[in-house]
Amino acid sequence: MADKKKRKRAKDSQEEDLPFKSILESDEAILKLLKSYISTSLTAAGSSGASSSSSSKPLTLADLSLSSSCREVADLSLSSVQTEIETVIVQIARSILAGDGFSFSVPSRAASNQLYVPELDRIVLKDKSTLRPFASVSSVRKTTITTRILALIHQLCLRNIHVTKRDLFYTDVKLFQDQTQSDAVLDDVSCMLGCTRSSLNVIAAEKGVVVGRLIFSDNGDMIDCTKMGMGGKAIPPNIDRVGDMQSDAMFILLVEKDAAYIRLAEDRFYNRFPCIIVTAKGQPDVATRLFLRKMKMELKLPVLALVDSDPYGLKILSVYGCGSKNMSYDSANLTTPDIKWLGIRPSDLDKYKIPEQCRLPMTEQDIKTGKDMLEEDFVKKNPGWVEELNLMVKTKQKAEIQALSSFGFQYLSEVYLPLKLQQQDWL
Amino acid sequence: MADKKKRKRAKDSQEEDLPFKSILESDEAILKLLKSYISTSLTAAGSSGASSSSSSKPLTLADLSLSSSCREVADLSLSSVQTEIETVIVQIARSILAGDGFSFSVPSRAASNQLYVPELDRIVLKDKSTLRPFASVSSVRKTTITTRILALIHQLCLRNIHVTKRDLFYTDVKLFQDQTQSDAVLDDVSCMLGCTRSSLNVIAAEKGVVVGRLIFSDNGDMIDCTKMGMGGKAIPPNIDRVGDMQSDAMFILLVEKDAAYIRLAEDRFYNRFPCIIVTAKGQPDVATRLFLRKMKMELKLPVLALVDSDPYGLKILSVYGCGSKNMSYDSANLTTPDIKWLGIRPSDLDKYKIPEQCRLPMTEQDIKTGKDMLEEDFVKKNPGWVEELNLMVKTKQKAEIQALSSFGFQYLSEVYLPLKLQQQDWL
Numbered sequence: 134m135a136d137k138k139k140r141k142r143a144k145d146s147q148e149e150d151l152p153f154k155s156i157l158e159s160d161e162a163i164l165k166l167l168k169s170y171i172s173t174s175l176t177a178a179g180s181s182g183a184s185s186s187s188s189s190k191p192l193t194l195a196d197l198s199l200s201s202s203c204r205e206v207a208d209l210s211l212s213s214v215q216t217e218i219e220t221v222i223v224q225i226a227r228s229i230l231a232g233d234g235f236s237f238s239v240p241s242r243a244a245s246n247q248l249y250v251p252e253l254d255r256i257v258l259k260d261k262s263t264l265r266p267f268a269s270v271s272s273v274r275k276t277t278i279t280t281r282i283l284a285l286i287h288q289l290c291l292r293n294i295h296v297t298k299r300d301l302f303y304t305d306v307k308l309f310q311d312q313t314q315s316d317a318v319l320d321d322v323s324c325m326l327g328c329t330r331s332s333l334n335v336i337a338a339e340k341g342v343v344v345g346r347l348i349f350s351d352n353g354d355m356i357d358c359t360k361m362g363m364g365g366k367a368i369p370p371n372i373d374r375v376g377d378m379q380s381d382a383m384f385i386l387l388v389e390k391d392a393a394y395i396r397l398a399e400d401r402f403y404n405r406f407p408c409i410i411v412t413a414k415g416q417p418d419v420a421t422r423l424f425l426r427k428m429k430m431e432l433k434l435p436v437l438a439l440v441d442s443d444p445y446g447l448k449i450l451s452v453y454g455c456g457s458k459n460m461s462y463d464s465a466n467l468t469t470p471d472i473k474w475l476g477i478r479p480s481d482l483d484k485y486k487i488p489e490q491c492r493l494p495m496t497e498q499d500i501k502t503g504k505d506m507l508e509e510d511f512v513k514k515n516p517g518w519v520e521e522l523n524l525m526v527k528t529k530q531k532a533e534i535q536a537l538s539s540f541g542f543q544y545l546s547e548v549y550l551p552l553k554l555q556q557q558d559w560l
Numbered sequence: 561m562a563d564k565k566k567r568k569r570a571k572d573s574q575e576e577d578l579p580f581k582s583i584l585e586s587d588e589a590i591l592k593l594l595k596s597y598i599s600t601s602l603t604a605a606g607s608s609g610a611s612s613s614s615s616s617k618p619l620t621l622a623d624l625s626l627s628s629s630c631r632e633v634a635d636l637s638l639s640s641v642q643t644e645i646e647t648v649i650v651q652i653a654r655s656i657l658a659g660d661g662f663s664f665s666v667p668s669r670a671a672s673n674q675l676y677v678p679e680l681d682r683i684v685l686k687d688k689s690t691l692r693p694f695a696s697v698s699s700v701r702k703t704t705i706t707t708r709i710l711a712l713i714h715q716l717c718l719r720n721i722h723v724t725k726r727d728l729f730y731t732d733v734k735l736f737q738d739q740t741q742s743d744a745v746l747d748d749v750s751c752m753l754g755c756t757r758s759s760l761n762v763i764a765a766e767k768g769v770v771v772g773r774l775i776f777s778d779n780g781d782m783i784d785c786t787k788m789g790m791g792g793k794a795i796p797p798n799i800d801r802v803g804d805m806q807s808d809a810m811f812i813l814l815v816e817k818d819a820a821y822i823r824l825a826e827d828r829f830y831n832r833f834p835c836i837i838v839t840a841k842g843q844p845d846v847a848t849r850l851f852l853r854k855m856k857m858e859l860k861l862p863v864l865a866l867v868d869s870d871p872y873g874l875k876i877l878s879v880y881g882c883g884s885k886n887m888s889y890d891s892a893n894l895t896t897p898d899i900k901w902l903g904i905r906p907s908d909l910d911k912y913k914i915p916e917q918c919r920l921p922m923t924e925q926d927i928k929t930g931k932d933m934l935e936e937d938f939v940k941k942n943p944g945w946v947e948e949l950n951l952m953v954k955t956k957q958k959a960e961i962q963a964l965s966s967f968g969f970q971y972l973s974e975v976y977l978p979l980k981l982q983q984q985d986w987l
Contacts, residue, residue: 288969289969292969292970294826294827294969294970295790295822295826296819296823296965296969297818297819297822297962299819299960299962300819300823300962300965300969301965302962303918303960303962303963303964303965303966304965304966304968304969305966306915306917306918306966307915307917336822338818338819338822338841339791339818340767340841342794350789351788351789351790351791352789352790352826353789354787354788354789355787356787356788356789360781360782360783361778361781361783361793361794362777362778362779362780362781362783362796362801363722363778363779363796363797363798363801364766364778364793364794364795364796364797365794366788366791366793366794367769367788367791367792367793367794368791369789369790369791370790370791370822371790371826374789374790391724391765391766392723392724392726392727392765395722395724395763395765395797396723396727399721399722399779399798400721414765414767488733488734490733490734491730491733533726533730535724535726535727535729535730536730537730538723538727538728538730538731539730539731539732539733541731542715542716542719542721542723542727542731543719543721
């Protein structure tokens with residue numbers, strides 16, 4: 134008994150000191166606020182019609198009359214991919230039999246052929262294509278590689294299995310020579326066939342984890358993410374075998390890094406405020422991006438992002454939100470619309486009185502990256518983000534999520550996040 | 561129907577060509593062989609008494625009369641850690657009140673204080689300690705940091721929560737200045753208190769995953785690893801909340817890399833040959849090492865390792881098996897005895913006729929690393945390993961696990977591994 138009392142006292146005395154703890158309302162009050170926010174934003178989305186990106190049917194290139202001048206890929210079934218490949222090969226055979234040799238028409242993925250479409254808030258490919266003839270010294274190798282990749286993908290379709298890009302490379306090292314070559318042609322083939330890379334059954338190694346109020350099926354097994362302990366569920370590498378998502382969460386919390394994820398998972402934050410917590414542990418990988426998008430689309434929940442207060446935190450947010458230049462042809466399937474920037478925002482540093490010694494000076498490179506991002510369309514369309522980024526570049530200070538630990542290890546889950554939710558403080 | 565027939569034919573024709581497929585026996589025959597191997601090795605272990613490392617009670621420093629001259633740490637309960645810290649602090653208070661100031665006695669973790677004990681097949685610390693007085697210009701900072709870390713750990717004990725090393729650093733950036741300083745003192749504190757780092761509730765970010773015939777509890781939730789789809793279960797960062805392990809597996813398959821893990825998980829290899837498949841996705845992290853050891857100790861299953869055929873593959877095997885120099889004080893808790901080297905072994909390259917173009921030439925650095933490893937005790941005690949490593953250094957060739965994909969994407973799960981099991985081909 135004495136021991137228990139001692140523990141309780143130690144805990145209380147520390148908690149009373151926590152800054153801003155006093156203005157925190159009860160969990161019930163915060164939940165009520167959240168509920169009204171969600172129903173308001175759903176109504177707003179409904180009344181504004183097709184232009185809303187948060188919950189009604191999203192805009193497509195066709196809606197903008199861009200489908201002839203821009204190119205995007207779609208998820209195709211395995212049998213459709215198989216048919217597409219067979220169609221290409223039959224055309225080639227005809228061309229050869231007619232004495233014309235053969236060539237592939239490959240959409241260009243160069244930067245000059247990329248376009249940011251503000252209405253979609255995504256990068257897409259323009260319509261330029263290049264011809265890749267077999268009977269040309271400069272392209273014979275690439276044409277051969279393309280043919281080989283088509284044959285390998287056809288094999289994957291027949292067997293209905295998934296492989297990694299590395300596996301693909303090793304099936305014919307002599308021809309591919311270097312993995313960058315087979316990887317590049319793989320992206321070409323996606324564009325040629327008009328399908329996503331995951332439709333080709335070529336997957337990326339996954340590193341993301343998810344925990345919280347979500348039930349889904351992974352390759353036929355039903356997974357309850359409230360019963361995944363502290364480790365969480367590893368996000369499956371193959372999104373096409375993920376389905377049946379159900380949730381009673383009020384929002385999705387997208388966390389940049391591992392340490393913050395562990396804190397929230399151990400504290401079972403999702404039981405206090407019903408939510409789904411997801412992280413890619415740093416740079417967003419394809420599997421996590423696909424998984425986040427699927428959750429957003431099926432569950433229609435707001436996505437709140439918790440990232441470091443530095444240019445790379447915002448960069449990571451942008452990759453989830455509007456895609457990477459590298460895979461712009463697939464942006465419609467990889468990006469999640471309407472992600473809110475919850476924190477850590479540059480203005481939080483003063484607002485939450487983060488001690489000077491927990492802030493880090495930005496390097497020359499950081500500042501340059503920050504200034505470059507101010508020129509990016511995806512930042513410019515959000516005045517609140519511009520303001521925050523300007524503040525960061527001006528103060529030349531950055532901070533990691535962990536900087537909040539200076540107020541105690543559980544400050545993140547016990548004060549910072551509840552207060553953010555209470556004040557609906559996101560941009 | 562026609563479609564189905566076509567698919568079947570395509571599959572068959574490819575499978576018939578697979579090298580060594582013809583000498584593969586039926587799954588039932590292989591399982592029977594495995595069963596007899598396991599019962600034989602268990603009997604052998606039983607009859608050889610306390611000296612066996614595979615299944616009976618493992619040797620300790622005390623058994624070797626080394627407990628006074630060598631040092632190891634143990635898992636302590638939270639309340640024991642709390643008591644240990646309080647004891648240290650009371651001693652300090654007495655010393656200060658007596659007018660003597662205070663100092664900590666800290667076990668040295670320098671290389672000169674490390675010892676490989678062949679009987680244990682582990683690296684341990686010798687008994688040298690250094691005094692860290694507060695009243696000395698050269699050690700006042702380190703002594704202050706040590707005191708602060710003790711106070712923080714005491715807090716973790718009271719609240720019963722886990723934090724990362726990064727969190728710990730951020731609680732007092734002004735004092736610690738640099739994370740390497742708080743990390744180093746954290747290891748000092750482990751040694752001082754005689755407990756493992758996980759007993760201090762300071763955890764490493766986890767990246768490992770597990771799938772297959774294993775049921776265990778993670779923070780109170782029961783996890784069935786046969787129902788984790790393709791993504792698998794993320795290995796929990798805090799081993800102290802893992803328990804209740806049950807399994808009907810015949811062996812544990814330790815896989816170095818992601819791609820091979822994905823192949824085996826998708827093919828549900830564990831249903832064909834009952835096993836548990838685990839990977840740290842590259843360099844072994846502390847959470848995966850602790851988890852592997854716990855499985856081995858509780859389930860008493862053979863551990864078979866599938867790593868790249870290069871010096872780093874063997875290095876990774878050695879970290880699982882006998883520890884890293886960095887955390888040698890904790891080797892008893894972090895290492896898994898008696899791991900077998902299944903493949904890819906240098907002799908496999910010729911045996912399985914891996915095509916020349918899938919083998920890579922070793923760099924100067926690779927060869928040097930290989931030669932250095934030939935001098936390591938943990939290699940030398942296993943003549944089979946020495947032979948393999950000599951072959952690698954002589955042929956100057958290395959190969960990744962994925963090199964097997966040159967025979968088809970599923971060669972690993974359909975031929976290579978079953979044949980290895982059939983021939984009990986491990987060292």
